[in-house]
Amino acid sequence: MAEAVKMPKMSDTMTEGVLAKWHKKVGDKIKAGDVIAEIETDKATMDFESFQEGVLLYVGVEEGKAVPVNGIIAVMGQEGEDYKAALEGEKTEEEPKAEEEQKTEENKTEEPVETTEEKEEPKQEEIPKEKVDTSSIPASVIRMPALSDTMTEGVINKWNFKVGDKIKSDDSLADVETDKATMEVVGYEEGTLLYLSVKEGEAVPVNGIIAIVGKEGTDISPLLNDAPSAEKKEEKKEETPAAAATPDAVAAPRKEEQKEESVAANKESSSNEDSRVKASPLAKKLAEDKGINLNDVKGSAEGGRIVKKDIEEYKPAEKPAEAPKSAESAPAEKAAAPAPVIPQYIGEEKFTEKPVSQMRKAISRSLTESLFTAPHFYLNITVDMDGAMAARTQINTVAPVKISFNDIVIKAVAIALKQHPAVNSSFRGDKIRFNEHTNIGVAMAIEDGLLVPVIRFADGKSLSHISMEVKDFAQKAKAKKLQPKDWEGSTFTVSNLGMFGIDEFTSIINTPDGAILSVGAIQQVPVVKNGAVVPGNIMKLSLGCDHRVIDGATGAQFLQTLKALLEQPIRLLA
Known part of the structure; x- marks a missing residue:
């Protein structure tokens, strides 16, 4: 029997996947x-990887196209x-679901008070079932x-047994993909596998049934x-307050409609002549507040347009004197020299658009959340790198691999974090986590975006290892x-942009x-x-x-220690 192959959920934040490349074509046999x-x-x-065997009968998406999970x-x-x-079988399964969702939405919108009463009544009938x-x-x-x-x-990445198999207490029942990694789940029960709740690639909430x-x-x-x-029960508790809130929600638009009617009445009472005069929105608002007729104001902007400055400088007493002045200035304007002719340049406006990649979507989402959630502040310091340059030259004569300045910075940061644990912390809602280990993320630019692999326990590793x-x-x-x-x-x-010649810059924090x-380039300057x-x-x-976890003085002390380590690299070996 033919089976549909669906887009798997390969990470906890994944909502869709792009088919980068097909390795099989229609008609190929697959194991x-x-x-x-x-x-x-x-x-x-x-x-x-395919978890099924058979012949590829149909390919539903072209390379480069996105498909939802x-x-x-x-x-x-x-x-x-x-x-x-x-x-067709997949479509027929989706249609009844859509109809049920529409019905439930209609029931919620019509007579919300009655629905809460109806939901409260079955509670007494369901009590015996729970016992x-x-x-x-x-x-x-x-x-x-x-x-x-x-x-x-957790997403069931792979089932290691099927219904009917005999299982021991120490058998790995399945491979589960979490928000951190893919791990084995041990059932700790012996017997026959009677039931599997989901297929491979589907998610199950924590404490949800996965097997029996x-x-x-x-x-x-x-x-x-x-x-x-x-x-x-949980659904009913959540729906009851929502239903109770609907009267206020209905009343709110009525108040807004009354406000809009009163504003419209005020606008109609204003002069029709003012609406025909060329003026900026701010100038119109100021004129309305000060009771000035825009027809009496002379605009100073292009085409006689009235701006804020004209309203602020307008004086009603000078109104009669403005007419003769304008008449006197007319001959002077005629006698003025002709304006220079600006040559015309004809260009073509064009652009290309590409769909946003999955990586770029993730970068956009995480950095936006970081910038607008964590209150950022920045501290800057200048380091004398003469000592580090001399030390690097000596180290590279004996090291098995070439040591870069960035490797030295990573090592120095890890040691400085040990001395200032408050900087090696993260905000966790109602608590602050102070990490005793130093895992340094190293920002790396690639063609499609940015990745941050982690050097774990960097304080205990040698420069060559890093x-x-x-x-x-x-x-x-x-x-x-x-x-x-x-x-x-x-x-x-x-994050180091020194190799691109950037002297200094600031970065958005990589949550959590x-x-x-941010590391700039080494510059040769007079000192x-x-x-x-x-x-x-x-x-x-x-x-x-x-700023939720680090204060200015704390960050400054960390930078002082880091500066001392880089200026005297021998301290990295202590």
Whole structure:
């Protein structure tokens, strides 16, 4: 039987995916595990493996096109099989859902008070259903565990067993993709797998039922009926206050209509002549407030247009004197020299537009949230880099890989964060998290946008180790091979534009970090040393801080420590 292949949810923030490339074409035979396409998500471009076997009968989307999560991208089945039935089957499933949603919306909008009463009545009838004793049923419910502190749901990436299989307590039941990584879920129950709640690629909320394990042949319907009752209660509690609020919502537009009618009446009573005079909106408002007739005001802007300045300088007493002045100025204007002729240049206005990539959408969403949620402030400092330049030259004579100035900055930042833990923190709503580990995010520019892979435990790694990791991440980023584990978990971020010749700049904080360091280019400038002006090498640093967790003095002390470490690099080895 032909089966529809749908767009999987490959990350917690993914709403759609772009078909970057098809690896199979219609008519090809596919085995389970074969890569059939490359899908560009809001994080990276990933391989999409088939979990089905058969022949590719239909491709529903062209390369470069976006498809929402759970949208049909292909159909697989037996050779020569009619795939249209599978497509029509998916459409018929969606139509009843749309009709039900319309009906529920109509019921909510019509007579909201009655709907709350109707919803309250069934509560008494449902009480006996909740008291069903499930303790005697020889089966256990396995629920979606909270695998991270921020996890709200998990996506079943892969089922390791199917219904009817025998399971031991230490078997890995499934691979679950969370908001952090993909992890194994152990059932901790023995018996036969009786029920699977969702298909691979579908999400389940935390504490939602994912499977039932028990004695073969057990009736599990009481266990399944036990879950929806709680959900219905929550829906009713949320809908009741919404229904109560509808009278106010109906009354509000009536008040606004009355205000609009009164404003319209005032506008009609104003002079019709004023509306024909050329004037700016601000000038009209000022004239109306001061009771000035616009016909009496002479405009000074182009074409005799009245602006704010004309209203402010207008004096009613000078009105009669203006007529002779204008008559006297008329001959003078005629005698004036002709204006110079400006040559015309004819150009063509044109542009190109491209659809926003998934990565650019993610950057837009996260940085907008950061800038307008976290109150940013910036601190700047200048570092003498003569010592760092001399030290780097000596290190590179013995190091197995070439050490860059950015590697030295990362190491110095990690050590400085150990001495100033308040800067290595993040705002978590009702609490502040002070990280004891130093995971430094390194901003990397790629063709489509920006990625921030993480150097973990950077304070304990050598400069050579840091350099190798940064180079490896850079290659993966350009090839779009970075995985979620590579860019998650930073506690502080470093952004360096010195290689582009940028002297100094400021950056937007990479949430949930509490700060970000912007590194400029090393400049050769005259400096004063021991009372004499000599050539020197300086580098400017800018620290962007989240004022919810970092104060100005705290950030300044961190920069002082960082400056000392960079000016005396031998301290990095202490």
